[in-house]
Amino acid sequence: MTIDFGSMAKKFLIIVFLAAAVFSQYFYDGEKLKNPPLAFPEISAGMVRAFNLGLDSASAGFLWVNGVMSELPFLREGLDKYLNDLSIVNNLDPKFSFPYYWSLLVLPNPPKPQKFDEYRLNKIIEIGERGVKEADTDWRVSFYLAVSYHLYKNDYVSAAKYFDLAVRQPGIPDSIKIFAQNYAFVPRLRDKTRQIWEIVYKTAQDEETKNRALAYVTRFEELDFLEQAAKMYKEKYGKFPAKAEDMVSGKILKTIPPDPFDSQFRIDPGNGMVEVIK
Amino acid sequence: MKNILIIAKNTFKEAVRDRILYGILGFSIIYVFFSVLLSKIVLGDLVVLKSFGLAGIYLFGMITAIFLGASNIYKEIERRTLYFVISKPVSRLELMLGKFLGLFAAVVLIIAVMTAVYLAVVFSNGGGFDKFGLLAIFYQILETGLFVALLSLFSTISTPLVAAIIAMMVLFAGHSFSLVLRTAKQVGGIFYGLIQAIYYLFPNLEKFDLRNLAVHGAAVSGISILLTIIYAIAYSAFLLWLANFFFQRKEL
Numbered sequence: 001m002t003i004d005f006g007s008m009a010k011k012f013l014i015i016v017f018l019a020a021a022v023f024s025q026y027f028y029d030g031e032k033l034k035n036p037p038l039a040f041p042e043i044s045a046g047m048v049r050a051f052n053l054g055l056d057s058a059s060a061g062f063l064w065v066n067g068v069m070s071e072l073p074f075l076r077e078g079l080d081k082y083l084n085d086l087s088i089v090n091n092l093d094p095k096f097s098f099p100y101y102w103s104l105l106v107l108p109n110p111p112k113p114q115k116f117d118e119y120r121l122n123k124i125i126e127i128g129e130r131g132v133k134e135a136d137t138d139w140r141v142s143f144y145l146a147v148s149y150h151l152y153k154n155d156y157v158s159a160a161k162y163f164d165l166a167v168r169q170p171g172i173p174d175s176i177k178i179f180a181q182n183y184a185f186v187p188r189l190r191d192k193t194r195q196i197w198e199i200v201y202k203t204a205q206d207e208e209t210k211n212r213a214l215a216y217v218t219r220f221e222e223l224d225f226l227e228q229a230a231k232m233y234k235e236k237y238g239k240f241p242a243k244a245e246d247m248v249s250g251k252i253l254k255t256i257p258p259d260p261f262d263s264q265f266r267i268d269p270g271n272g273m274v275e276v277i278k
Numbered sequence: 279m280k281n282i283l284i285i286a287k288n289t290f291k292e293a294v295r296d297r298i299l300y301g302i303l304g305f306s307i308i309y310v311f312f313s314v315l316l317s318k319i320v321l322g323d324l325v326v327l328k329s330f331g332l333a334g335i336y337l338f339g340m341i342t343a344i345f346l347g348a349s350n351i352y353k354e355i356e357r358r359t360l361y362f363v364i365s366k367p368v369s370r371l372e373l374m375l376g377k378f379l380g381l382f383a384a385v386v387l388i389i390a391v392m393t394a395v396y397l398a399v400v401f402s403n404g405g406g407f408d409k410f411g412l413l414a415i416f417y418q419i420l421e422t423g424l425f426v427a428l429l430s431l432f433s434t435i436s437t438p439l440v441a442a443i444i445a446m447m448v449l450f451a452g453h454s455f456s457l458v459l460r461t462a463k464q465v466g467g468i469f470y471g472l473i474q475a476i477y478y479l480f481p482n483l484e485k486f487d488l489r490n491l492a493v494h495g496a497a498v499s500g501i502s503i504l505l506t507i508i509y510a511i512a513y514s515a516f517l518l519w520l521a522n523f524f525f526q527r528k529e530l
Contacts, residue, residue, distance in 0.1 A: 050457055053449065054487035055329075061325065065326065069320065
């Protein structure tokens with residue numbers, strides 16, 4: 001029996017080469033972790049345009065679907081990063097309406113719904129204004145811009161202007177059109193706001209916005225319910241309750257319903273109107 | 279003319295028998311259906327569905343043209359099948375035009391199959407008959423004609439790999455001339471004049487890009503359609519003339 005050392009040496013060498021390749025990759029990765037490469041510079045619409053063979057609309061759609069859209073509402077990389085990415089999408093295809101109205105609808109969903117910083121609010125309005133100017137005729141852009149003006153800026157004149165614009169856009173559902181047409185004629189601000197949240201609840205397609213809208217609708221229902229209870233209290237005791245808890249001690253209510261955002265209710269002893277306090 | 283048509287018919291038959299063509303076609307159809315899934319992510323937004331669909335038809339159409347066109351003439355020389363043809367009463371010009379027409383017809387067939395799938399997908403997703411998309415695809419066919427003429431030229435003077443690489447470079451450059459011209463304008467001077475000369479002399483493919491407007495249902499004027507058709511025919515004719523010029527002087 002003879003041993004072919006030449007053949008064995010070849011096999012051994014192959015294993016050595018393979019092992020060397022595996023280990024060098026392993027150590028290379030270790031080095032890379034120790035010295036992370038410099039961050040790739042932010043891309044711009046111009047850079048994308050230079051290499052996309054003129055497929056601007058498809059590039060905008062791809063960037064939107066493949067990352068930018070999923071940043072909402074959590075903004076894992078921060079608001080400014082989102083705004084920058086959105087502007088790339090908008091610059092590549094300014095007529096693509098989805099990013100505008102989706103941002104108007106979902107961007108106002110912060111971790112604490114009552115707290116908005118002015119910067120974010122202004123950016124939301126900027127996105128909407130640009131959408132109205134540049135996007136395809138889409139009722140959702142002007143409608144949600146009007147909603148933003150009403151809910152977050154308390155600018156009812158601008159809200160009325162964009163609701164009126166939404167009414168004249170094709171494809172607006174009849175029930176929403178009726179509300180938008182009558183926006184200026186609904187007497188109580190609270191009723192207007194409640195109707196807006198009901199529409200947002202019906203039309204929003206993401207769970208975060210839906211839940212937030214539902215919470216607001218619930219709050220408005222509770223306000224009406226408590227005011228009704230305050231009237232019953234007055235019929236029984238001849239005066240409005242000084243505080244919400246009086247209606248429990250006066251056996252009008254079993255409990256005070258909890259506010260969806262964990263705020264407290266305050267009753268005006270003069271007229272029985274209920275409002276939300278911190 | 280009869281010779282041209284016979285050569286075109288044979289080139290077409292040979293192209294559609296190519297297995298790689300079915301591979302590309304299969305991938306392209308899968309891609310069009312995949313764009314439906316992507317559009318579902320954005321709640322069935324038709325802009326996304328249409329832009330992805332039209333982009334797919336464009337990219338796969340161009341890939342087909344490059345695969346088939348880069349070796350169009352070169353292959354005949356390498357296989358020495360060209361000698362059989364030119365030993366018959368067929369001129370090199372007829373051969374060149376026949377090869378161009380056959381290849382162009384094969385690529386148009388592939389585009390037509392993808393278009394049928396695309397239109398059916400848009401229709402079934404509530405987009406109706408996408409007439410603007412169809413116009414964008416017509417523009418793409420014009421661009422494909424010019425591009426196949428360009429590939430025929432490269433195929434006569436270089437190897438398939440080099441022809442494919444140069445064609446791809448021309449494709450990218452042809453779609454970014456406006457951007458380069460805008461940048462050059464800011465620099466000004468002789469550089470701007472040079473870029474302007476390149477802008478007008480080299481194939482400007484941006485005018486064939488109607489997709490970005492078509493997905494939003496925006497129309498173009500009849501004059502611009504006419505000018506685009508004239509540009510495509512004139513430039514393709516020039517490239518074929520140039521290809522013939524080199525082919526006539528080629529030692530076989």
